[in-house]
Amino acid sequence: MLRQAAGKPSAAVVGCPGFAVAAEAGALAAAWADHLRALADAYGGAGEVLTANADAHDRTEQAAAGAFAEARR
């Protein structure tokens, strides 16, 4: 979900060449995309730790790990 969300704002605001606000909006979108991808990886990393340590029969931890992985997407 986070990786998908990160791609939502375009890094370029078309139609407004020469405007500082458009340039800044593009730079901001790129910065937030990086930030959210890093956050997604942190969620994903936590999910991997859970998966690696979860008892194969422990549905709860598996479910949580799945949700972490979903958050990363």
Next chain:
Amino acid sequence: MVTLTQLRDAALGGLDRAVAEWTDLAAALDGVVGRATTGVGGPLRAAHWEGADADAAERGLAARGEQVMVAAQEARCVLTVLDTAAEQLRYAQHDLRAGLEEAAAAGFTVFEDGRLEAADPTRGVDPAMLSRRHELEQRLAAPVRKATEVDTRCAQTLARLRPMATADWADTAADGACVMALAGLDLATIPKGDPVAAAKWWAGLNPSERAMYLAGYPAVLGAMDGLPTEVRDRANRVALAETKVALLAELAAARAKRDAAGRTDDAKWRFRVTALKDRLAAIEGLEATLRSADDLYLMGFSAKNDGRAIIAIGNPDKATHTAVYVPGTGAGLARIDADVSRMRSLWLATQQVKDPGEVSAITWVGYDAPDTLTHAMSTSYADRAAPAFVRFLRGVGVAQGIDSNSHVTVIGHSYGSVVLGQAAHLSGGLVAKDIIVAGSPGMHVTRAADLHVNPHHVWVAAAENDIVTGVGSGAHAPAVDDGGRPRRVTPDDSEFGANRFTTDGANGHSEYWSTRHSASLDNQAAIVSGNYEDVRLLWGDRP
């Protein structure tokens, strides 16, 4: 700097698209926060996982959740700036294009740098044309100047909205204030004190406009009766986080002043530090309560006085049956967890009855409750609480929709029943089908019928050894003539005309929601879910 040509030719729809994209991002991030709660927090809590690893996982989850919440709020700030830029640049562009038409109609050619020349060179030296040329050059320069100013201010504001490595609510709150100053969103346009008007206002806003108000006025939206519960919850959680960082900053400043104060002044600062620590502890208690389950909605929050909070278990907007509980003396943020636990017990009990439907159980600490029994002798606390409670109930109904068949039960414990009594007399009264009072010292009426509801829907619980009903009656139960002697009538009196239900095993004033002796709880669950035939009565007539 924006040029005449750039402004004239700008396709500002690009900024509108960016606004829409950032609106989508904010909504997606709100969704992530929700999924992280229900998809991750819920299963981990359900697993009863304990120990250092579990603590670390909870801390990590909370920290990441905060980051996503901050990101959503910052995205709302970004779209507000972009929307402001689009609107103001569009206005400048419109003005410029009108000026260009005027210039063309007056016989001038306009150059890219804003200079004008007469299209007919033979007229260029005409004094009237020279004057008109100067006038039109000024006319065209004004919107370009305005656009440059808007562009610069908006770009500078956007620059402060870059992401930070860790969640910083102080920075986010400052960003919100800065963005609102830029956008000029007027607080006066937000309806106050009228849930119907509030709901109508909210329904008339588009998603971007809603996001803008959430960016700028979370505390205002969180307190607005009539708004959807999910909106209030989101707004109040932001307000809670921002209040906490503001109090932490105040605490740090107070500590510095205490440490720097001389002997004569330091007592004052010590007292201040202690008061701030108490308020922060209460806020942290509220945060812990909110983290304890994934079906909680923060419908109201304030750190004023003893602190106020309204917490719903289950979304009342979607509920078939809604209970609203008003606790009494001593209620406040510091003990909100205990009051929510009572409603959790009630909510769980409703799940055991037949056909419970969707149930929401709300704890309403939306008032400054008396701190002690001495304070509780005064009706002033209830008088101040009653209008807010009536407004809240109306808001619940409005958010449920006027065609809803939702069934609302209000529950007053101890002094909370005094609040219900005072609310019943206000214009509009208690918008509820059933009234339950437990351990009531009186409701300032002698008959259930005087509460302006069908008395068959008024229910009372009183444990045998609950002394509050007697102790408090002198202040809140009116007297009737009993053979020449005055006698106070409390709701548990048969003469009052309410249905008194059993509380077998409940001991004293505070076990009406005990799961150990569950008669009181089961009876309340039956009332709240509309299963009146299952209520065990000591006396009265069920509906």
